[in-house]
Amino acid sequence: MSDTMRSVAGASNRQQGDHPSGDNRFDLVDKHLKRGRYAQDQLIETLHVAQDVFGFLSEDILVYVARALKLPPSMVYGVATFYELFTFDPPGDHSCTVCTGTACFVKGADEIVASVSNTYNVPAGKTAEDNSLTLKTARCLGSCSLAPVVVFDGDVLSHQTSESTVSLVGAALGGDA
Amino acid sequence: MVDRRQTVAVTFDGVDAEGVVGESVLECARRNGVTIPSLCFLEGLSVWGGCRICVVEVAEDHRLRPACATQVVPDMEIKIETPRLRAYRKSILELLFAEGNHVCAVCVSNGKCELQDMAVHCGMDHVRYDYRSPLREIDASHPKYVFDPNRCILCTRCVRVCDEIEGAHVWDVSYRGEQALLVTEMNKPWGESLSCTWCGKCVAVCPTGSLAYQGRAIGEMEHDPVMIKRLAVARSRNEWLYPEESK
């Protein structure tokens, strides 16, 4: 790895906490980049770290990562959009993920998605306009014995029905209002 | 120069031909004047193998292989014009036509389009499948060129030529599956691209009317994919270097 590559991210002798971009969260990304020695194969890991830090991947972040790893911007954009888990919009206040794996499908997961989507006017995979709720579907959470599974704000809930999920989401949304 | 490479005997649909060890079935067919329809393959660029138009059947083994990426081996019996392969090629072309908006009557490349030629060659006269009629935004921001993603068949010739020959890597594919879409840089308008050198190679190699010069009317756009072969061959022979440089 050449020296020029190392200095790209501006990680040289500066104090912790005054990142040139004006956003100190980039320090955490820099740390990861440094640990990976700016190797280009660290792209996906770096995007994971950046998404953990910022919550989503904005264009600025993608440009930053592309410059740091010396990758063409179109390539970074191509990789980021290829993978399902990277998001480019800020997430909503609450998140509801419905597992749509085979076991959950057999037990009616698509009805849960449809009823949450209709009740709260959020298309699957999107965030509501008032930013209150993000509705996601997951391929398989691997908790097939608990089907149908819903993850609401990080809590795994087993054996859900349309009604139980809708009322649960309603309680959380109502509680905020 | 005498070609000392080892040769092998192969047959195309029962007709004898001579292959050279290390070359692909497609190259061998072209040298022998045999037509194997293909789309994404372009001499001078790396092999992509994505369009699947050039699949051929080899001997008794019923598996299909892409001619562009399969090397010739001694006594290879290659089948091109079987009923099954004809039907498959037609279906694959129909899938391509149904996927984008390929309306020849209003296309800049009408009459000079590789996709159109292929459809004629394969006898594809109608599309059985529902047209997807995508609504993809046309990018006409570049002063010299225009990109219409609705006519793109994702052959990635432009991506490869920009990366491998021009070395700029302005283009890449974003998203996946049906949503797959070509982008320049961070999905910014092409005209704002800082890395584009305006070399026009991507436009030269496009098999359809997806990439074209600005201001061309229907049927006026002519591509020049052979230019890439000339470049690649000249480069491999170090033709632009002084003898002392060409080590």
Added chain:
Amino acid sequence: MAAPIDLHEVTEREREERFRTRWRVKACASTACQSAGAGQTIKAIEDAVEAEDMMLEVQVIPTGCMGLCSAGPLVRVLRRGGDKAMYQKVTPETGIKILKSHVLDEETLPEHEIDTEIPFFSSQERVVLANGGVINPDRIESYVAHGGYLALEKALKTMKPKHVLEEIRTSGLRGRGGAGYPTASKWSLLAAAPGETKYIVANGDEGDPGAYMDRTIMEDDPHRLLEGIALAAYATGANQAYIYVRAEYPRAIERLDRAIRVARRNRLLGRKILDTKFDLSVEVRIGAGAFVCGEETALLASIEGRRGIPRLRPPYPTEKGLWGEPTMINNVETLANIAPIINNGGEWFASLGTPKSTGTKVFALAGDITHTGLIEVPMGTKLRDIVEDIGGGVPDGKGFKAAQTGGPSGGCIPAKFLDTPVDYDSLRELGSIMGSGGLIIMNEEVRMPDVAKYFMEFSMDESCGKCTPCRAGTVQMHNLLQRITDGDGTKQDIRDLEHLCSVVRDASLCGLGQAAPNPVMSTLQYFRSEYSALLREEVAHG
């Protein structure tokens, strides 16, 4: 450099620790039981032990998956040198009750007890999952005390690489990731590959909806996987290994990272392993949500930080893989079988299962079935035994309709084939595949065209978009299935669908596309009348 771990001393120490207390409470802390509330249960039991001053009497051990996930949280109570009892659906209150009745009253608590003699437990043969519910996955000592790393020590100190390879060949082990390629053949390709740099990749990108055995192995027995990787690397001459894990499995990533650190500290990985000349470094690489990355060449592209797009083979990864160097990709479950084979010999392994499909297979049993969870049975076990005995049949008095194996690349097996032995070749004959081991049972109410549409939607969303038949063909097949399930289909639509199935199967570039039509073809083959009943003409006349 620290001295390597002394396996025998650790085993001795662990044995003493095991007999230190009269009671041991083993609580399943795997993901399925966690989501059923195992965390609170374990905490409550631990608190009760402290509150009742039973620390010298009882030790509480969190363990990996015990199998019967539908009855979680599961807890086992073991008396020193004596009887055991297993409990289901243990809430914090029940947990405390169980603890007290055992320790104070010397009684079991029958109302929550599960009979471990039921076929779900007694008909299983646990090789890969042998440590599930037994060891504490966070402690390397616990793994070592149950025979862990003995195979590595044996191989490094008494066997040449080719002998390890020979043992695997004798075992007849076949890849557990789907296609069932003989493992020894793959290994010998890598062993024979020229050059100094060789890579091994453990494929933990378990994308099949309905399968979670790889996750369970990585989370609940990470050292078994590391030992398998080390043995594979020793046999093939590789010095660098990657474990590719789905980002959806954060616990597996965390556990593996920790296990690698601990193994390195104990000189079971890293330089001069166990004071021999063998070096191996292992790294975890994380996916980001793409089913296609389970395909070998797409997985390699993803490890290199690129779009997970398959490339043409040949050259095969064993010739040109990661960064152009020879690379071998093995499924996690395959690698988890290696240590037991080296410990017990290839012939022992070959004696399990059928002559052509040796050993055992882990299945994730789910869907409309009484007992859901992870099971491990010898290859060749009849589907009926799995469904009716181990699984306890279809609940609510409904009839069995089909078993789906192999996820979106597999097919549906109807009731008339219930007596088929489950092995690679028999399933293939039925138009399905073994796949990674998801086994979803469907009852008579499930409409098969819906199932086909569900899987086609999956394949359509997960298609990488490189080749035309898969990218555009899955879209059109889904479109046709949508029309048929909506009741607007015609006979011509079925014909078009069948034609597209063969185009996509034969002309696609990688396994994802080639297998995408399987769910449609198998349901058309066995449940054609359900499709015909939905067609427009029939509806109009009917």
